[in-house]
Amino acid sequence: MSEDELLALIARHLPASTATVPTGDDCAVLAPKGEVAISTDILVENVHFRRDWSSGADIGWRCVMQNVADAAAMRARPMSFFVAMTIPENVTADWVEDFSWGLREACDHLYSLSGPIAIDGGDLSRGPIIVAAGTVVGDMEGREPVLRSGARPGHKIVHTGNLGASARGYELIQAGKTGKAVRLFLRPEPPVNRAIGVGATAMMDVSDGLVRDCRRIAKASGVALELDSALVTAAASPDVTLEQALYGGEDHGFLATVDGPVPDGWNEIGRVVEGTGVLVDGKQVDAMGGWDHFG
Amino acid sequence: MSEDELLALIARHLPASTATVPTGDDCAVLAPKGEVAISTDILVENVHFRRDWSSGADIGWRCVMQNVADAAAMRARPMSFFVAMTIPENVTADWVEDFSWGLREACDHLYSLSGPIAIDGGDLSRGPIIVAAGTVVGDMEGREPVLRSGARPGHKIVHTGNLGASARGYELIQAGKTGKAVRLFLRPEPPVNRAIGVGATAMMDVSDGLVRDCRRIAKASGVALELDSALVTAAASPDVTLEQALYGGEDHGFLATVDGPVPDGWNEIGRVVEGTGVLVDGKQVDAMGGWDHFG
Numbered sequence: 001m002s003e004d005e006l007l008a009l010i011a012r013h014l015p016a017s018t019a020t021v022p023t024g025d026d027c028a029v030l031a032p033k034g035e036v037a038i039s040t041d042i043l044v045e046n047v048h049f050r051r052d053w054s055s056g057a058d059i060g061w062r063c064v065m066q067n068v069a070d071a072a073a074m075r076a077r078p079m080s081f082f083v084a085m086t087i088p089e090n091v092t093a094d095w096v097e098d099f100s101w102g103l104r105e106a107c108d109h110l111y112s113l114s115g116p117i118a119i120d121g122g123d124l125s126r127g128p129i130i131v132a133a134g135t136v137v138g139d140m141e142g143r144e145p146v147l148r149s150g151a152r153p154g155h156k157i158v159h160t161g162n163l164g165a166s167a168r169g170y171e172l173i174q175a176g177k178t179g180k181a182v183r184l185f186l187r188p189e190p191p192v193n194r195a196i197g198v199g200a201t202a203m204m205d206v207s208d209g210l211v212r213d214c215r216r217i218a219k220a221s222g223v224a225l226e227l228d229s230a231l232v233t234a235a236a237s238p239d240v241t242l243e244q245a246l247y248g249g250e251d252h253g254f255l256a257t258v259d260g261p262v263p264d265g266w267n268e269i270g271r272v273v274e275g276t277g278v279l280v281d282g283k284q285v286d287a288m289g290g291w292d293h294f295g
Numbered sequence: 296m297s298e299d300e301l302l303a304l305i306a307r308h309l310p311a312s313t314a315t316v317p318t319g320d321d322c323a324v325l326a327p328k329g330e331v332a333i334s335t336d337i338l339v340e341n342v343h344f345r346r347d348w349s350s351g352a353d354i355g356w357r358c359v360m361q362n363v364a365d366a367a368a369m370r371a372r373p374m375s376f377f378v379a380m381t382i383p384e385n386v387t388a389d390w391v392e393d394f395s396w397g398l399r400e401a402c403d404h405l406y407s408l409s410g411p412i413a414i415d416g417g418d419l420s421r422g423p424i425i426v427a428a429g430t431v432v433g434d435m436e437g438r439e440p441v442l443r444s445g446a447r448p449g450h451k452i453v454h455t456g457n458l459g460a461s462a463r464g465y466e467l468i469q470a471g472k473t474g475k476a477v478r479l480f481l482r483p484e485p486p487v488n489r490a491i492g493v494g495a496t497a498m499m500d501v502s503d504g505l506v507r508d509c510r511r512i513a514k515a516s517g518v519a520l521e522l523d524s525a526l527v528t529a530a531a532s533p534d535v536t537l538e539q540a541l542y543g544g545e546d547h548g549f550l551a552t553v554d555g556p557v558p559d560g561w562n563e564i565g566r567v568v569e570g571t572g573v574l575v576d577g578k579q580v581d582a583m584g585g586w587d588h589f590g
Binding site for chain 1: 315316319320321322323324325326327330331332333334335336337339342343364365366368369371375377378379380381415416417418419420421422423424426428430431432433435440442443498499500515
């Protein structure tokens with residue numbers, strides 16, 4: 001197949017775009033209402049996924065979702081998505097079409113949460129493994145971005161999403177089992193609507209594990225984040241251990257701090273205190289935990 | 296090295312950003328003056344480059360330049376750049392730092408042509424080869440985008456850039472020779488200022504070869520593009536053959552059609568006529584020519 005034929009295969013299932021200039025020219029041209037939030041994130045075969053566990057559609061879904069979570073964590077509404085890929089020769093046209101179907105399913109799911117998002121561009125190349133680099137464009141629509149640096153002592157730490165479900169799903173799929181957690185491991189569901197609508201003092205999406213990402217907010221804000229293990233366990237997905245809730249990553253739920261009551265749909269999991277680093281039940285957690293491809 | 300240490304190494308040389316929220320949070324937040332033009336483009340080791348020919352800095356430069364050419368081809372001013380990479384274990388920290396130096400040199404070069412551009416985000420992962428997926432954000436600043444579909448019979452075909460230099464450089468480097476064309480093969484120099492400023496009816500950057508890209512404008516516009524071989528030869532870089540000028544790619548010069556006089560800094564190379572496809576000296580060119588990774 002030529003690159004143009006592969007692109008046509010991918011384009012077949014994609015949602016309609018609201019772009020001023022949609023995909024097909026040198027660039028897409030977009031008309032956001034406010035400032036734009038942009039992030040890029042890469043999925044690599046045998047690092048982030050295995051082709052015997054994840055279908056093409058699963059990879060397409062994850063590629064969109066892990067990126068849009070970054071936009072929502074700024075309170076930007078995900079409006080547009082771009083994907084650059086390498087595809088090895090042993091990948092079939094069916095796999096590529098299935099991948100594009102996963103992009104479509106992710107866009108449809110997001111439509112129900114935060115409104116229209118389209119795939120407005122991409123690039124394809126040969127390569128020895130599947131790599132999918134996604135870039136999301138979010139529209140701030142006049143909202144102020146929520147940074148990682150706004151946490152202050154006395155603020156509540158809150159979370160929304162499927163905390164620990166991905167780690168639990170990973171445990172199950174390794175054991176050859178199935179279930180809702182396996183589905184969430186393969187297809188994370190960040191509740192982007194709750195992030196966009198929240199009045200938070202600091203926020204990020206949990207991609208590398210709760211403790212590791214709490215440490216990032218603590219560092220950026222010059223404070224310590226103290227988690228309460230009973231609250232973390234209560235906030236976690238069904239059958240998730242405390243270890244999985246604290247150190248598992250890739251759920252793409254949202255971690256925030258708030259100065260006031262716990263927002264609807266969020267769970268309180270601790271509080272911001274003076275100091276540095278992350279504490280669990282008052283004790284400093286030294287281990288980084290979480291996931292570092294280069295560690 | 297950890298991912299954070301590698302990111303610090305890359306960040307060391309990057310230019311200052313004018314973003315509302317610079318890199319380091321979940322997203323960068325940008326404040327463009329007008330609509331935004333966005334495109335993504337991928338560079339793959341052993342497909343687009345060889346590590347024994349291109350230095351890290353050469354790859355960083357190319358990653359920026361091949362993307363910003365797409366923005367300029369819409370008449371958008373390149374304002375921000377994002378890069379997602381895979382890096383194999385056999386790549387040294389020196390190579391990574393050199394890559395980031397190439398990003399910096401490209402931004403400095405662009406500053407002199409079209410103003411400030413910053414690297415506002417990225418992602419790193421392990422992988423078996425080097426892959427660098429770049430995404431450019433361009434600011435339309437109130438200008439209307441120039442599409443591929445606006446060419447009409449009677450318009451002049453014009454070009455600006457180093458036509459055929461990359462193909463000539465490829466020939467030289469294969470023969471173990473050096474020279475200006477080799478430098479342009481390794482580090483293309485799209486004249487983005489001339490594209491942003493032009494009053495064109497259709498435009499694109501020449502990435503896959505003149506004939507192949509003329510065919511794209513012809514198809515999008517519903518016309519035929521007739522090239523004049525004497526004009527093409529006159530417009531080409533020094534020592535470039537007609538074959539290299541017609542079919543060589545990766546120069547990232549600009550191909551446009553204009554309804555009026557030839558703009559300053561551009562060369563006339565043919566004219567738009569009724570019909571379909573691409574003609575050279577009145578004869579249809581059937582071969583696609585140019586570069587298709589999947590062909």
